Amino acid sequence: MSLLIRDPFVGGTPTSIYIEDGRIAALGEERPADETIEAAGLHAFPSLKNGHTHAAMTLLRGYGDDLPLMEWLEKKIWPAEAHLTEEDVYHGTRLALLEMIRSGTTYLCDMYWHREGVCRAVEEMGVKGHVASVFIDLGDREKAREQRDRIAARLSDRDRHGPRVRMALGPHAIYTVSEESLEWIADLARKEDLLVHIHLSETRGEVEECRRRHGLSPARYLEKVGLVGPNLIAAHGVWLDAGERELLAAAGATVVTNPTSNLKLAVGGIFPYREAREAGLRVVLGTDGAGTNNNLDLIEEMKIAALVQKHRAEDPTCLPAAEALALATTEASEAFRLGPGGIEVGAAADLMLVDLSGPATTPVHDPVSNLVYAASGRDVHTTICDGEVLMRDRVVRVADEGEILAEAARAARALLARSGGAG
Ligand SMILES: [Zn+2]
Numbered sequence: 343m344s345l346l347i348r349d350p351f352v353g354g355t356p357t358s359i360y361i362e363d364g365r366i367a368a369l370g371e372e373r374p375a376d377e378t379i380e381a382a383g384l385h386a387f388p389s390l391k392n393g394h395t396h397a398a399m400t401l402l403r404g405y406g407d408d409l410p411l412m413e414w415l416e417k418k419i420w421p422a423e424a425h426l427t428e429e430d431v432y433h434g435t436r437l438a439l440l441e442m443i444r445s446g447t448t449y450l451c452d453m454y455w456h457r458e459g460v461c462r463a464v465e466e467m468g469v470k471g472h473v474a475s476v477f478i479d480l481g482d483r484e485k486a487r488e489q490r491d492r493i494a495a496r497l498s499d500r501d502r503h504g505p506r507v508r509m510a511l512g513p514h515a516i517y518t519v520s521e522e523s524l525e526w527i528a529d530l531a532r533k534e535d536l537l538v539h540i541h542l543s544e545t546r547g548e549v550e551e552c553r554r555r556h557g558l559s560p561a562r563y564l565e566k567v568g569l570v571g572p573n574l575i576a577a578h579g580v581w582l583d584a585g586e587r588e589l590l591a592a593a594g595a596t597v598v599t600n601p602t603s604n605l606k607l608a609v610g611g612i613f614p615y616r617e618a619r620e621a622g623l624r625v626v627l628g629t630d631g632a633g634t635n636n637n638l639d640l641i642e643e644m645k646i647a648a649l650v651q652k653h654r655a656e657d658p659t660c661l662p663a664a665e666a667l668a669l670a671t672t673e674a675s676e677a678f679r680l681g682p683g684g685i686e687v688g689a690a691a692d693l694m695l696v697d698l699s700g701p702a703t704t705p706v707h708d709p710v711s712n713l714v715y716a717a718s719g720r721d722v723h724t725t726i727c728d729g730e731v732l733m734r735d736r737v738v739r740v741a742d743e744g745e746i747l748a749e750a751a752r753a754a755r756a757l758l759a760r761s762g763g764a765g
Pocket residue numbers: 394395396541577630631
């Protein structure tokens with residue numbers, strides 16, 4: 343299967359992109375292809391990668407806004423999630439992926455319940471993902487055993503949803519998973535070379551509680567249980583101190599910053615981006631779930647990340663547009679083992695074509711500036727994953743959009759009715 347994207351701007355210069363078997367095979371060269379996209383006037387960028395999300399939480403979008411994190415979790419989210427079925431998760435994840443494809447995202451690092459429902463949706467919609475079951479035992483031995491058994495049972499057929507759906511481990515956080523289970527997860531991750539996706543150092547309360555219970559800061563505690571390594575994907579990291587940043591950087595770990603979620607939940611701080619980068623720590627970008635964002639538009643997230651970091655540093659040169667784009671593309675490709683993440687020969691053909699001809703994005707002095715600061719996900723014209731065209735000219739090809747929207751809305755209403763929430 344071959345694809346020619348004729349004459350899009352790449353870095354401001356019209357450059358045809360020839361794709362064969364899912365990879366970029368030539369740049370600036372036109373070869374006959376099975377499909378040709380006339381792209382003169384459009385801007386090609388690497389597609390975006392969402393480093394931290396709970397995709398199916400689209401079902402709970404706008405349910406319980408404006409509450410403190412623990413109250414939101416305990417009174418709204420966890421009671422509703424207790425009634426989730428695999429079908430609900432499938433419908434919610436398809437809705438999330440529809441939004442992601444529409445806004446140029448072709449990868450997600452997901453952590454949620456009913457993993458099978460997530461995997462089915464990811465496989466069907468044609469994006470790539472690391473899919474983790476959320477692991478929460480709250481110190482309950484029986485709960486821990488059940489979840490460990492389920493993970494162990496899944497190891498042998500972990501690739502059954504195709505090459506784009508990969509398995510990761512998802513301990514929710516250090517305050518919801520027992521030390522024994524964290525050690526078990528660390529051990530398994532090392533043996534099987536799996537990514538471990540965890541919430542870390544999100545609120546000040548988490549840091550205080552960790553110090554009180556374990557006498558250690560959160561990252562030091564993770565080190566103690568064996569989880570600090572190149573496989574670690576730590577979401578948030580808002581309160582990481584200098585020693586913790588150095589520890590994670592030296593281990594080759596990744597921090598996912600989710601600025602909108604942090605702002606909305608008012609966690610009280612902003613991820614120390616500049617200091618993290620100075621320490622050599624890899625940073626990528628995520629939206630978190632739709633409950634705390636409330637959309638999954640990484641173009642908007644790049645802008646917010648850049649703005650909050652400039653504000654925090656009191657320096658407008660902090661996190662410039664090109665760097666914000668790198669967090670969501672090349673840095674993420676490295677963290678999530680997707681190979682080279684730019685538009686280059688040999689890289690996976692994970693691309694988006696963006697229309698910068700609208701009123702908010704004219705003139706184009708600098709396409710990256712327009713993408714990060716002026717565009718929105720709605721300006722994405724075409725989305726390609728592994729050379730497969732998931733959306734062309736704003737028409738999603740891989741699914742029936744109307745059916746996804748209707749089914750997700752129905753599943754959300756039924757879920758809240760079952761869980762005693764507002765139906
Ligand atoms: Zn999260």
